[in-house]
Amino acid sequence: MEHRLRGALIVFVLLIVQTTFMPFLSVGGFLPDLLLIWLVITALRRGQGEATVAGFLVGLAEDLLATQLFGLAALSKTVAGFFAGYFYNENKTDQTLGSYQFMMIVGLSSLVHNFIFYTVFLQGSDVPLIQTVIYYSAATTLYTGILSALPMFAFSRRVPA
Amino acid sequence: MLERLYTLFLNFREYVLLSAFVIASFILLSLNDKPQIKQLRAILTVTLGVVQEQIAFIPRYVSLGAENEILRRTNIELADEASQLREARLENLRLRRLLGLKARPGYRFVAASVVNKNLTLLRNSITLDVGEADGVRASMPVVTDAGLVGVVIAASGTYAVVNILLNVDFRASAKIQRSRVDGILAWDGSSLILKNIAKTLDVRPGDVVMTSEYSSTFPAGIRVGLVDRVSEQEGSLFKHVVIAPGVDFVKLEEVFVMVAEPDPERTALERNVEEFLTP
Numbered sequence: 503m504e505h506r507l508r509g510a511l512i513v514f515v516l517l518i519v520q521t522t523f524m525p526f527l528s529v530g531g532f533l534p535d536l537l538l539i540w541l542v543i544t545a546l547r548r549g550q551g552e553a554t555v556a557g558f559l560v561g562l563a564e565d566l567l568a569t570q571l572f573g574l575a576a577l578s579k580t581v582a583g584f585f586a587g588y589f590y591n592e593n594k595t596d597q598t599l600g601s602y603q604f605m606m607i608v609g610l611s612s613l614v615h616n617f618i619f620y621t622v623f624l625q626g627s628d629v630p631l632i633q634t635v636i637y638y639s640a641a642t643t644l645y646t647g648i649l650s651a652l653p654m655f656a657f658s659r660r661v662p663a
Numbered sequence: 664m665l666e667r668l669y670t671l672f673l674n675f676r677e678y679v680l681l682s683a684f685v686i687a688s689f690i691l692l693s694l695n696d697k698p699q700i701k702q703l704r705a706i707l708t709v710t711l712g713v714v715q716e717q718i719a720f721i722p723r724y725v726s727l728g729a730e731n732e733i734l735r736r737t738n739i740e741l742a743d744e745a746s747q748l749r750e751a752r753l754e755n756l757r758l759r760r761l762l763g764l765k766a767r768p769g770y771r772f773v774a775a776s777v778v779n780k781n782l783t784l785l786r787n788s789i790t791l792d793v794g795e796a797d798g799v800r801a802s803m804p805v806v807t808d809a810g811l812v813g814v815v816i817a818a819s820g821t822y823a824v825v826n827i828l829l830n831v832d833f834r835a836s837a838k839i840q841r842s843r844v845d846g847i848l849a850w851d852g853s854s855l856i857l858k859n860i861a862k863t864l865d866v867r868p869g870d871v872v873m874t875s876e877y878s879s880t881f882p883a884g885i886r887v888g889l890v891d892r893v894s895e896q897e898g899s900l901f902k903h904v905v906i907a908p909g910v911d912f913v914k915l916e917e918v919f920v921m922v923a924e925p926d927p928e929r930t931a932l933e934r935n936v937e938e939f940l941t942p
Binding site for chain 1: 676677680681684685687688689690691692693694695700703704707708711714779780781786831852913
């Protein structure tokens with residue numbers, strides 16, 4: 503129960519940081535997704551079921567604060583949480599979080615998330631769908647993946663040598 | 664039976680959860696236009712706006728010195744321009760009266776600070792710290808001294824959300840100042856373009872783009888930017904005209920909302936004609 507309250511508090515802070523400060527770190531208009539990184543950490547620590555629920559709730563909170571399609575972030579984060587949960591191994595949690603495997607899982611989950619997000623997001627617009635989805639998904643995934651190195655280094659210090 | 668179902672649920676718990684939440688997400692997607700959802704989002708936007716307003720000074724403080732310098736220079740240039748414009752306005756009024764042309768509706772400018780930028784690349788929007796209490800309503804244009812910023816899409820008591828030019832949902836009627844060629848301003852996800860410009864029409868890089876008289880949302884003559892590139896696409900009747908917006912959206916901090924109701928007579932007439940023509 504305590505870890506859920508702590509999780510809710512972390513998500514609240516990350517939402518504020520994501521919407522207020524992250525725009526200043528935008529590269530070519532692309533922003534890393536802090537909440538997705540947190541979701542992958544949750545998936546690797548708590549498993550697929552909890553990550554699916556967390557993905558939906560975090561996405562819903564994101565939807566409520568954004569002007570995009572309502573329910574879209576909930577959908578993409580639910581699937582991303584479920585996907586990241588495949589890499590859960592309760593005996594190797596710290597090793598996974600503190601190694602390059604973590605960056606790879608963030609990258610793959612981000613790719614799944616962004617692919618769903620932009621495919622639905624672009625429906626009904628004039629832009630070339632496949633080309634734009636690939637371009638935006640790849641760029642956002644790359645940035646999120648690079649930023650995930652920070653928690654990875656933090657976790658790697660915890661892993662006993 | 665129940666026990667078997669429960670065991671089945673436990674065995675496939677993750678898949679059941681995924682299915683349930685995916686279905687819930689699709690239901691939420693179908694509820695997008697419900698007024699209750701819009702109201703809830705407006706309340707939360709206001710709450711977030713209050714928090715962001717308290718901490719927004721931190722990044723602003725860094726750029727204050729450079730901004731002051733630019734503002735001082737702009738002030739001198741504008742003072743000179745204002746005196747020339749006063750002369751031109753008097754002349755314009757005199758000539759319009761001579762020709763019997765209708766006077767343009769006046770606008771009140773409400774200054775606003777950008778308290779949030781939602782930069783999702785395709786549907787970029789900003790949140791302003793002014794709202795219905797300041798007379799701001801949906802469909803009002805937003806500008807800066809550099810030109811057109813966007814249009815208000817939603818307003819609560821003290822906050823307003825603006826769709827900026829760089830948004831796939833944004834459309835505005837615009838024209839080339841030099842050659843008076845008309846087109847539709849749109850964002851294609853990577854560039855601001857002027858659509859529907861036939862290959863035979865005269866558009867060159869460096870031309871100034873302004874809003875045209877054909878829009879009931881934007882007053883004519885607001886600067887949009889400069890023509891950056893003109894290319895011809897094979898198999899198309901139209902030119903591909905890329906516009907460099909006058910406004911730097913990355914550094915955007917203060918804007919003005921042009922507060923004025925659209926001409927009700929014109930809006931009603933255009934709506935009637937549209938209804939009449941729609942089968």
